[in-house]
Amino acid sequence: MNAEERGRRRFLKDGAALAGLAVGAGAIRSASGQTLGSEIIESEIPGPDVYHKNRRAYGVRSRFETATRSTRLDAVGAYPRTPLHDQTGIITPSALFAQIGGSAPPPDIDPRQHRFLIHGMVDHPLKFTMEDLKRLPSVTRIHFIECGGNSSPRDQRSGKALVQTHGVMGCAEWTGVLLSLLLQEAGVQKGANWLILESADADRHSRSIPLEKGMDDVLVAYGQNGEALRPEQGYPLRAVVPGWHGNINIKWLRRIKVADEPAMAKSDSGGEPERPDGKARWFQFEMGLKSVITFPSLGQRLSSRGFWEIRGLAWSGGGAIRRVEVSTDGGRSWKDAQLQEPVHRKAFTLFRLPWSWDGEEAVLQSRCTDERGDVQPTLAEYARIFGVNPEYFHSITGNFPFFNPIQSWKVSRDGSVQNAFFTHS
Known part of the structure; x- marks a missing residue:
């Protein structure tokens, strides 16, 4: 064991003893030995009137900027969606980040009272306060979170703007503690191979994920884009499960149970049929490239x-x-786009291509290739996976998760842009 590793383990050991992290260790106390919350004066928390009166202390954007999330209560869904067409980089502003699943309105959780528990098949069950977690070694990483139903055929038909076809996602800078660190300190027992994550909202939303993923890159996050999580993004604590289905990224995280089998909860299935025979698969995890x-x-x-x-x-x-390739002639020819550096794993990558429009009708498409060599499919290629004709997707009325064929936009001679997905993809 090297010096750095010994130092890390000593930090965690001393910190656990000081903060009383283990269940049954008595009252949870702060690093200074005071009872949790005693350092915060109740009157320091502003009421609604004071909050709105002093909102400029937090900062507001120019009155000439009008980007907002879509909140249409129609066929494309009720949750606010990210206006990707207004995004200028790979980071989605917290105020414009889509609300992906969870309670509406979100629960009002006092961080001083919130507890996070790791239990089940572990040697040392651990209970954390928010202060406990923020004392531990932290990491900051950029990742996207995408709803499984984003850009589904239903949205392709009814959406009137990009926010309605592709807006159930966002990409942010997340800060927190690696779950692998917490699991190592809890001591995962032999035979355990599943984690069951549960929310503190009224629905007690839960998802089961393999232990292997939890030991890889899952983040127990309390920060988003340099500030605390917002309530609809899981304040004060959420899971960030990079690259996986949006509703696995449990918001308002209250506990993780280590187990030898999944919970087999309703949310562990696809929720809605995505196969022509009307069946849905269990445990859909990774989001395809798009x-x-x-x-x-x-x-x-x-x-x-x-x-x-x-x-x-x-x-x-x-x-x-x-790699990202762009076509301006409906896929007959392709040109490599420039990728904005640095390129992050499991995150948005911005691409650009100079184009001189001659005023004639044009069909714009993009297709991407990832580090594994996977290439974004055409609609025909995607249909072959399910053994159906592409026309099958024209008539789907429900959701169809994990839908990632090439997207087509048609530029008409008057400069207007229409969705050409079902005619040119």
Whole structure:
């Protein structure tokens, strides 16, 4: 064991003894020995009137900026969605990050009272306060979170803008503690191979994931984009499970049970049929690779012919994006787009391609390749996986999760942009 490893373990051992992390160790106390919350004066928490009066102390954007999330209560869903067409980089602003699953409105959790438990098949069950967690070694990583139903055929038909076809996702900088660190300190017992994550909201939403994933890159996060999580993003604590289905990234995280089998909860299945025979698979985890041109995109308009920069985003649950190609003629020819460096694993990658529009009709497409060599499929290729004709997806009325064929936008002669997914993908 090297000096760094001995130091890390000594830090955790001393910290656990000081903060009383183990269940049954008595009252949970802060690092200074005071009872949790005694350092916070109740009157310091502003009431609603004071909060709104002093909102400028937090900072507001220019009144000329109007980007908002979509909250249409119609066929494309009720949850607020991210306006990707307004995003200028790979980081989705916290205020514009989609609300992916969970309670609406979100629970109002006092971080001083919140507890996070690791129990089950462990040698030392652990209970953490938020202060306990923030004392431990932290990491900050950039990852996307995407709803399994994002860009589904249903949304392709009814959406009037990119926010409605691809907006059930976002990419952020997350800060917290690696779950693997906590599991190592708890001491996972022989025979354990599943983790059951549970939320503190009224639904007690839970998901089962393999222990192997938990020991890999899962983050117990309390920060998003340099500040505390927002309530609808899981305040004060959430799981970030990089590259996996959005509802596995449990918000308002209250406990993780280490077990030898999954919970087999309703949420562990796909929820809705995604096969032609009406059946759904259990335990769908990784999100497939996907890309979309964000400018020009559905609902936008080019004001004149001439030079324009085609911009878009690509991502993969399997790792880093290695290549993005763009077509302006409906897939007959392709050009390599420039990727914005650095390229992060399981995160948005921004791509760009200079384009001179001649004023004629054009069909824009993008396709990406990830570090494993997987290539984003055409609709015909995707249909072959399920043994159906591409037309099958034209008539689907329900959700169809994990749908990732190449997206097509048609630029008309007047500069307007329509969805050409079902005619050119």
